[in-house]
Amino acid sequence: MTTRFAEPMSRLIEELRKLPGIGTKSAQRVAFHVLRSSDEDARDLAHAIEQLKKHLRLCSICNNITDVDPCNYCSNPTRNQRLICVLEEPTNIATIEKTRNYNGVYHVLHGTLSPVNGVGPEQLRIANLLTRANGLTEVDEIILATSPTTEGEATANYIAHELHRVNPALPVSRIATGVPAGSDIEYADEVTMSRAMEHRRAL
Template identity: 75%
Template structure:
């Protein structure tokens, strides 16, 4: 005998597919949706359908957008000579919050991970290489993880193979402000020492 009616079980199963949502969270969300008004349920359903129908990847930078090319790629106030390479579209918001970068972006949609079967052909590298002719600098803003480091090394090699004169930089990483050095991991400390500056 099923614990829940089939429609509830189906919704719970679908909600469990979301990242970070386990069985208990899926059940809570499903029961919350059940308790909401029909109007709120319709609005949620319409928002999901609209998202799937209208959003797609920018043909230039691979950002998620409802217009193609995206607003970053068509902005006349941004420097199109500097391209910041990121792992995921969500990383753009983090860079924008810094209010220090005014170039354009390129989203890979992941990092190299041979263990997980992710190779160069699985990332959106081809259209990055097509953009190099117009660039002065490529900033590799990838996470300081093993996969991020491997991806940065691979991209730097491929970029220099295509355009040897192009500046390729890597964002500095290190110990976060306000944290204790005792709790920093090996990669973070290595990068902090490598990227030290004079005072």
């Protein structure tokens, strides 16, 4: 028999179920936690979500999530603006930064190519990467640091082809296999990620 909840509880559970990794049981636990919380905690949570949506945006240069435009990486004069590391998601930036061996800038795709799920080049932030690479600004190298999954490899190969099309002389490299094939770059440890960046290969 399906458990029936009061309409406000059912609505919150349904909204929580839309979050990645949250199933029905987890959504119910979170919803009841919110219900048991103080009014102040509930208001703080709602306010934090509201402020997140109100003040965060995508950097107009690299697509990183930021509250200033351009973001802190793109506007930092101490970083090498001619070295661009291409990543799947904004969360991947922290993984690269942990290595303390990279001082370039980033470009975030917000996903990978996945025809099965209806994700093609038009759904990814590739167009402004090609703009950055086509000679309007000087670029010494573009590092493709998508995860070594089927989708990540397909995305890297597609982008490498497009980059060479708009700028045949542009050095394009792929991170080395220090990151295990089939894994997600977000979960790579510092040593593994450092080796992958150090031993990247040209494409």
